Amino acid sequence: MxxxxxxxxxxxxxxxxxxxxxxxxxxxxxxxxxxxxxxxxxxxxxxxxxxxxxxxxxxxxxxxxxxxxxxxxxxxxxxxxxxxxxxxxxxxxxxxxxxxxxxxxxxxxxxxxxxxxxxxxxxxxxxxxxGPAPDRVRVLGPLALDPERRAVSVDGAPLMLTATEFDLLAHLLGRPGRVFTREELLAAVWGYASHAGTRTVDVHVAQVRAKLGDSASLIRTVRGVGYCVDA
Missing domain, CATH: 3.40.50.2300 (Response regulator)
Structure with a gap:
């Protein structure tokens, strides 16, 4: 040691x-x-x-x-x-x-x-x-994300997310309805852009959806493009 x-x-x-x-x-x-x-x-x-x-x-x-x-x-x-x-x-x-x-x-x-x-x-x-600078709590249906506390809940029940999962969800929630390409998410959340790494985005989106349970449909896949959170 x-x-x-x-x-x-x-x-x-x-x-x-x-x-x-x-x-x-x-x-x-x-x-x-x-x-x-x-x-x-x-x-x-x-x-x-x-x-x-x-x-x-x-x-x-x-x-x-x-x-x-x-x-x-x-x-x-x-x-x-x-x-x-x-x-x-x-x-x-x-x-x-x-x-x-x-x-x-x-x-x-x-x-x-x-x-x-x-x-x-x-x-x-x-x-x-x-975490980012203090910001308002983002609420979409049963989902609430507090950037200052780095806390996420669904119907009041807390979710345990990794730092990357949290940042991915926060980025999507920052602009509801906006479709982000995988390359954009990779650059914004991971800090680098590489087409070879876009599978990483897919895996993390799948993990966030699994943790969201019945609210997983809030994150929508746009085939051939990327992901968005519906407003």
Whole structure:
């Protein structure tokens, strides 16, 4: 187990990666940006660190000894821990990526990757998790979204959303009736635009709909274009 950087101003990031050169590189770049970093090299230690340290974000390799990254994320979400999660994977396989997102991940990066890009993704994810400037509560039928409290409810019952799911729903609710393309949503919510990544949008929309239950129809698919929330 590696000790965390304790004098960082931006919070502690947990990195669970069994390839030590990669883990050291990620730690170096995050530390340069003012983050504290805790590195673990196997799944069980990673889960224990997530529960013990309550980091501001987790970077989880999918292929780990003992317990893979998706299982760590699943157990965190089962515990009610919605800390933002970015998956690292050497497998450029859409099934693996979608599985990770369906288990509550917020983003993924495929190896080999740029450490600078990974740090940028972490910073963007934390900005989203911190929330926008105070804004009015948005209400549409049984759905209510409070940007200041980052809270969502349906018929008064709270919904547990990841940071990315919340931002996606908030963006759609910001302009009811407006159709957003997948590329627009990817750029606005994830902070980057790539046609290859638009499947990520579809997976997160599906997850939000699943959590909305009977209100899922509020998010409408516009075939060949993207999504909108009907006014």
């Amino acid at each position: 590696m000790s965390a950087v304790t004098d960082a101003s931006k919070g502690l990031v947990l990195v669970v990666e069994d390839e030590r050169p990669i883990a050291d590189l990620v730690r170096l770049y995050l530390s340069r940006e003012g983050f504290g970093v805790q590195v673990e090299h196997d799944g069980a230690a990673g889960l224990a660190a997530a529960r013990r340290l309550r980091p501001v974000a987790c970077i989880l390799d999918i292929a780990l000894p003992g317990m893979d990254g998706t299982e760590i994320c699943r157990r965190m979400r089962t515990d009610g821990d919605w800390t933002p999660v970015i998956f690292l994977t050497a497998r450029d396989d859409e099934v693996d990526r979608i599985l990770g997102l369906e288990l509550g991940g917020d983003d993924y990066v495929t190896k080999p990757f740029s450490p600078r890009e990974l740090v940028t993704r972490v910073k963007a994810l934390l900005r989203r998790a911190a």
